[in-house]
Structure formats: C-alpha cells, structure tokens
Amino acid sequence: MSRRAMPKQLLPFIGGRSLIELAAGRLEGIVPAVRRYICTAEAHRAVIRRSLPAFSDEQIFGEPEGRDTANAVGLTAAVLETVDKDAIFAVLTADHLIEPQDAFASALDLGFRLVEADARRLVTFAITPTYPATGFGYVESSDPIPGFAPACRAGRFVEKPPREIAEEFLASGNFGWNSGMFVFRASTFMEAMSWWLPDSARALREIATAWPTPQRGEVLRAKYAALTKISVDYGIMERAARDERLSIAAVPMKVQWLDVGSWPSWSETLPADEAGNRSGARSVHLDSTNVVTASDDASHLVATVGCRDLIIVHTRDTTLVCDASCAQRVKEMAERVDESRR
DSSP states (O other), X not given: OOBTTBOGGGOOOBTTBOHHHHHHHTTTTTSOGGGOXXXXXXXXXXXXXXXXXXXXXXXXXXXXXXXXXXXXXHHHHHHHHHHOTTOEEXXXXXXXXXXXXXXXXXXXXXXXXXXXXXTTEEEEEEEOOXXXXXXXXXXXXXXXXXXXXXXXXXXXXXXXXXXXXXXXXXXXXXXXXXXXXXXXXXXXXXXXXXXXXXXXXXXXXXXXXXTTSTTHHHHHHHHHTTSOOOOHIIIIIHHHTTOTTSEEEEEEEXXXXXXXXXXXXXXXXXXXXXXXXXXXXXXXXXXXXXXXXXXXXXXXXXXXXXXXXXXXXXXXXXXXXXXXGGGGGHHHHHHTSOGGGO
C-alpha cells in the first residue's frame, strides 16, 4: 500500500486515520501547538498540510531526500538551537500506536524534566518487552536516578539482536525495547554530532544559519544530500552510552506500544474472528485460519478457502499474498519490483 508519494505514516488505515494524525493528536495537552514540528520528506509537505492543517509551513521541516534519523534529528536540533540556545525537544516517531494516553504523557513529562535538570543528559524511552523481538533495538537499565523515579541510568544500546540474545534480554528483566523516542537539549545533541559525525554537524549548522533567509532551500538542497546516512541509534546513542561526557537516562514507558512496521503488527489493531482471521477488507473465509486481509477498495471482496497463516493485500495496481512468517521480507520483495511500479 505504501508508495513513495504516500508512505505508511500517511495512509488512513487505522480506523480511518493515519499514523501521523494519531501521533500529532498524542501531543494535545503536553506541548503547545505552536511548538510542534514535523520533519519529513519535502515531497510529502502538501499531503501533510491537507491532513494536518494546524501545522504551518514553518512547522514542517522538509528533507530534500532521506538521510536516516541522525540527520532528521540533527536538522531539527540545528534549527532549534539557532532560535533558542536552551531549547529542549522531544523526538517522537509516527510509526507507533500508544495507549493509554496518560501514561505516555507522564513519561514524556519526566523526560523533559530530566533534561531540564541536566543539560548533558540524553533521554530515551524504554518499552517493557513482551516477547524476544529481533526487529527492535534494546536499551539496558541500570541504577535509579534519585529524585526522578522510575527513570534509570541507561547501559548498553543493542540494535536488533539475534533471537538467543533477545531471549536473554527478556529473561534478565533489565532491558526494554528502544522506542525510538527521545528528549534532547538541542545544543547538546549538536555537540555530540560534532564529536562523532563532524561533517554532518558542520553542514547542518550551515543549513540552520541559512534557515531564516531566502537561501534556505538552495543551501538545504546543496548540503543535505552529502550527509552521512546513519541512524540516531548507531550514530549517537550507542556512542553516547560509552562516553563519560554525557549521561543517558532510560524512562520506562508502561504503555501498550505497537510498532506498525509490518502487516502482522498492523493486524493487531483489528478484531479477530473465532478462527483468528483479521479483516481490513470485505472478506469471507471458508475453513481458513489466521488470515489477514487488507484492501484500499471498500467494494472489493477477498475470499479464501482452506488457507492458513496468510497475509493478503489488495490494491488498485498490486496484490500481495504472503506467508505470515515471511512478513518481514516484504521490503526485500519490493526491492525486486521494477522501478516504474514503485
């Protein structure tokens, strides 16, 4: 269903709303509307403005091309630093479903207070794991931080471990899923970038200097494409955890957290029938179990007979039939599709 012009975060497939709409709504009562920003591909600006008209053009930071999360966060930090040298900001992704709202709000408030108390502190939010996931990163919690319960000092960051390691993490009780959400002081984040990604930090500060000028677009396009493509976890957080110049805090976020990164995870938003089938399309099943269906055409009927553990997705121009155990390979499949079909 995702296309370059309409990625999953913009698809209205969670009860008729998109992930980015849900993420924006999650900030009500926590961060004032004028202090919320979206960092996204410039190509998606128009569709985001239509779905979230409360965000002005100045509240949307458009990337000329994707250079992974370290640079998306770095662009935001560099611009905010020029506006307010003491700016503290939260990084929240539009891939997640999070409930209940009050638990999310409480954890985010604690994250801000931790950084307000110590500008050298980087905060991450840890989700209590419910199974030994190999597709998520993990963060280790160690000693409690006095006065900021239940926050702890963070130990290791481990990205997508093999199953046996993930099972050890789950059994220890000391590791949480790295949610991909953070709180940083903008100037501290940029300082960390200058240590470990100096060329990127330099280019991002040049972009930030040009931000309030008519040369913004020209400088952004010229500098951004050359940035080293790297995630914030690999580029900053894993290194910060080993550096005594900074301290890392892990705030447990005791919520129901669903990373909608695959069809099986999306299907968890749907009720199951008595045979375990979950339907995001008009569907009829005969002697089928654990079948997930989705369609962008409300009039289209998906029918199955004697099927087991399948994902079936129908769109105007593509049909996917996938064994549920192979759902993580959909991206690999997409890469084999002719460029014109993407």
